[in-house]
Amino acid sequence: MPRLHFVHPDGSAQAVEAEPGESVMAVATQQQVAGIVGECGGCCSCATCHVYVDSPWFEALAAPDEMEVMMLEAAVEPTAHSRLCCQITVADDLDGMVLRIPAGQL
Amino acid sequence: MSESSDQHYVIVGAGQAGAEVASELRKRGFEGQISLIGDESVAPYRRPPLSKAYFSGDAEADSLLVLKPPQLEKNGIDLLSGVTVDAIDRATHTVTLSDGRSLQYDKLALTTGGRARPLPCPGNDLDGVFLLRSLADVDAIRAHCNAETRMAIVGGGFIGLEVAASARKAGMAVTVVETLDRVLARVTAPVVSAFFERIHREAGVDLRTGVRVEAIEGTTKVEGVRLGDGSVIPADVVVVGIGLIPNVELAEAAGLEVDNGIVVDACAQTSDPDIVAAGDCANHPNRFAGERIRLESVQNAMEQARVAAGTMLGAESPYDAVPWFWSDQYDCKLQMAGLSGGYDDIVLRGDPAAEKRFSAFYLRDGQLIAADSVGRPQDFMFAKKLVTLNIAPDRAKLADPEVPLKAFLPA
Known part of the structure; x- marks a missing residue:
């Protein structure tokens, strides 16, 4: 099972096992990863699952759709590595992916 | 929080608010027992997709679960499903369940939600x-x-x-x-x-x-x-689909203050210091409404639930989140920030009569109090911030789709 590494704003890391096919947001909220809220349940409506994805995984992800791009523009402190993790589907080749959690979601 | 390990916190109602109270208690380090009681036979799930992706078959029931059984177990959340709470005895800190069991609680959370309002006309019980x-x-x-x-x-x-x-x-x-x-x-x-x-x-x-x-x-x-x-x-x-009736009967019978919902303060506390309430069932003071209100939304369920969990742990922090809602219909996503009731002016960005992308901004005394956006998620996201900050934007610039809402934020 792929492992995902969440890095909290204070630098502490949390590794979780993820089922391929689930969204990263669903994995994070199920496993109580603080700072990933996922209020809208994964339909790209709230931007409370904003993360920064490290290279090389960021480049390996399918490109965000227009809705996600527009939501990210207005997220808290977006960067070139910002994604909404409800739009990322866990897959075997994402094993080891590092996702950094922003200091705030709103 | 070492003294918390012998405590028993009971949550009545296993919807999104109830699940969030349980999750938040654990995230904040509560080590005692958590019992989450729900009248449905399934683990806590998200209701918004019921009329959308789940209805149309685009989402499986499993994908709606907020906490799956393994996670409930891992987090030490005892889910008592398929049972209702018949009574709360506040004097003895006991709840009685429909299956005859009774539970002692140290703190109690009421996240009882609501039920759909039946159609009050002849034929409402026909098959179909x-x-x-x-x-x-x-x-x-x-x-x-x-x-x-x-x-x-x-x-x-x-x-x-x-x-x-x-x-x-x-x-x-x-x-x-x-x-x-x-x-x-x-x-x-x-x-x-x-x-x-x-x-x-x-x-x-x-x-x-x-x-x-x-x-x-x-x-x-x-x-x-x-x-x-x-x-x-x-x-x-x-x-x-003609509205929701809040489930307040249990609270009312227990002598808690009830008035269009279970009456709570800004920290989600009811008229009993050992009982909190949150979500669709809770009537709370809300600065965005300018009065007491009961909100039926996921945003309110989750954010108020976190406030309630804090209050259970003695870490009161008032609920002060801007209300927001969304709706998906066909290829249109509506996102609403704030509460538009009481607006005295409305400014449009885009033409709702001709396009499928527009925002309607609601102003009161010049101040932005709410926005409804279709296909303009940046407007929604920044409107949330502007409403929270009580910003009074320039009307002409607000109407101009070329001016990003970000421009109205204080530097």
């Missing part, structure tokens, strides 16, 4: 008439439907319109009946209602506004819906 609140409700509706089904929907609110969109997508013939003279009348401006009326009519929905339902006709099964103007809409299935 459905309310929509639970997974089981949607499973029952779907079992009655195929592409040939003629569906009549009573109520032009979010549930009714989302079901209409899902049913049209499945190929059904759909009629929506709304008593008021426009859809979404309680939550949005006429110009936004008109937009949604247009997209539903363009999608082939027979939309009837300003007319009431007199009766559901049929002998054992639904055959039609008779309206106040005498006309009868032939139908095989009727879905009723």
